Amino acid sequence: MISNGNLYNFGEVLYKSPHDMAELARVEALIVTHGKAAFSRDPFIGGHITGSAFVLSPDRRAVLMTHHAKLDRWLQLGGHCDGICNPRFVAIKEAYEESGLSRIDLIINDILDVDIHAIPARKGEPEHLHYDLRYLMQASDFDVKISHESKELKWVSLNELERLTSSQSVLRMRDKVLKFIG
Numbered sequence: 001m002i003s004n005g006n007l008y009n010f011g012e013v014l015y016k017s018p019h020d021m022a023e024l025a026r027v028e029a030l031i032v033t034h035g036k037a038a039f040s041r042d043p044f045i046g047g048h049i050t051g052s053a054f055v056l057s058p059d060r061r062a063v064l065m066t067h068h069a070k071l072d073r074w075l076q077l078g079g080h081c082d083g084i085c086n087p088r089f090v091a092i093k094e095a096y097e098e099s100g101l102s103r104i105d106l107i108i109n110d111i112l113d114v115d116i117h118a119i120p121a122r123k124g125e126p127e128h129l130h131y132d133l134r135y136l137m138q139a140s141d142f143d144v145k146i147s148h149e150s151k152e153l154k155w156v157s158l159n160e161l162e163r164l165t166s167s168q169s170v171l172r173m174r175d176k177v178l179k180f181i182g
Contacts, residue, residue: 010087010133011110015176023114027131038131039081047116047129051087052078053095054112054173055104056138057155060181063174064144065164066098067151070122074165076173078132079149087133095137099153100145104137112136112176115169134173136180 008031013020027049030038039049054076055064065074079094081087088109095104113134121127144153156164161174 008085011108013114014108014110014112014136014180019172020111020114023116023131024111026116027114027133030131036083036085039085039087040083041080043119043125043128047131049081049087050078050130050132051081051090051094052076052132052134053091053104053137054134054177055095055099055101056107056136056177058139058141060138062155062157063161063177064099064101064139065154065156065161065170066149067154069149069151071119072151073167074154074170075167076134076170078134088135091133091135092137098147098149099139100147101139101141101143103140105140107136107138108180112180113169113173115172117169136177 034045068075077095077098081090111133115132146153
């Protein structure tokens with residue numbers, strides 16, 4: 001697993017699918033090439049590592065989704081590492097900041113999913129990649145408060161997630177969660 005002299009330890013990948021292992025190899029290559037800069041926001045190195053949280057409801061029947069203000073899409077919670085070399089911590093921090101939830105627990109320490117995706121060019125930033133490491137979490141209650149980063153927050157039944165998004169990366173996480181919780 002990503003070790004780079006044991007400096008980075010993000011956990012194992014929960015399901016070692018060919019997709020996740022290939023994406024993880026790309027994350028490792030980014031770290032080998034750019035070191036700590038891979039955890040920055042620098043879009044000019046081609047991309048950077050981000051941390052995401054797939055936050056389940058207290059009854060584990062729904063996931064908290066955000067209508068992302070800048071990307072104008074429904075996504076899981078998460079964000080940039082901003083120099084923090086621990087995407088698991090970043091995923092937890094972003095989940096709290098973006099949801100207003102008072103308690104979120106990490107269900108497993110391992111990586112639920114790995115996804116590398118393009119972020120469109122914006123003012124002063126070229127198109128670049130997010131090397132997203134995603135973790136599974138659970139909220140202790142349903143009481144959310146929208147942040148400036150979202151247009152809306154919504155608890156969505158895992159069985160009805162396709163009604164909100166057709167994103168294969170989000171649906172792939174849902175399928176892994178359903179397999180995990182049985």
